Amino acid sequence: MTEHSVQLDELDAKLIELLAAEPRIGVLELSRRLAVARGTVQARLDKLTARGAIKGFGPEVVPALIGFGVMSFVTLEISQRYGHDAVAGHLAEIPEVLEAHTITGSGDILCRIVARSNADLQRVIDQIVGYEGIRRAHTIIALAELIPYRTVPLTKAATRI
């Protein structure tokens, strides 16, 4: 377990912030904007990615713009004798399931699901509950995105020691 969290300093935060704003700029340009040596930027980025604090620089696909305009959160209640892992394996096979977590409270698993339409969402949910390990699904549809997923404010907050 790499539960060792990294303590970010101000340079790290600015680095991430700049990179988030203009992801395609290179190490050299970053060093210029931050007024530090290029090697320093490289070293910091290497450290952050090596320790896992930065998972990657993958393309952020917007599901709504590739045909999946409906987003929902679905809470699942599972049969205890089927493990979480078995259910997770089933969910992983469904591309519309973007993420899944085990949770506290009334429900066992919370997952994020997208679909092409409300009717299509029904199809996806049917596919999910078709698995015998899942007893019941409770669906919440997201109407509007008030705050899109973000982490920049968090990185700034993380530097206050």
Add this chain to the structure above:
Amino acid sequence: MTEHSVQLDELDAKLIELLAAEPRIGVLELSRRLAVARGTVQARLDKLTARGAIKGFGPEVVPALIGFGVMSFVTLEISQRYGHDAVAGHLAEIPEVLEAHTITGSGDILCRIVARSNADLQRVIDQIVGYEGIRRAHTIIALAELIPYRTVPLTKAATRI
């Protein structure tokens, strides 16, 4: 809806998949792996980003590894006379709020919140409900991440017409 979604073809999907696997490779390397001309890759990427299907290539920060090991989903019930926007503005000021959506069902807003610990989560929630427009918060803590956020399977599914 108003936003016409982009219909991905197989090349787009492979492009995204490759880029997701090795985000730091350049256009030239992509063109070699996909056995197409460099200009084609550039044109495809430009098109995808221009139409918004790819939001960006920002660094994916893992909150758990910069000190925020607790993740939770919080459902908010708001006073009707305060608009969603006012509440959204309040939430946006709290760095631990990673995203927020208006939702159907019993609750008005669902947001994703991280914190340094369970005690720290209490502090964040207090900060949230301290705003008068918010009447009540219902908190669900995520225990384990069964499926980390992903979109690659979705892009593949999006190509099947």
Add this chain to the structure above:
DNA sequence: CTTCGGCTGGTCAATCTGTGCAATCGGTAG
């Protein structure tokens, strides 16, 4: 005082990028 790790500023060859261009291909409209 000495060692150590991090940062700086510089060099080098190799590679990649942005940008044009003409030619080719496939499908479509007339």
Add this chain to the structure above:
DNA sequence: CTACCGATTGCACAGATTGACCAGCCGAAG
């Protein structure tokens, strides 16, 4: 059938960037 259109290809160029080095500087720790 033929002309046209967008997409793709292959190629070229100058300029920028990268990865790899290295010597020197500095503050903190021993």
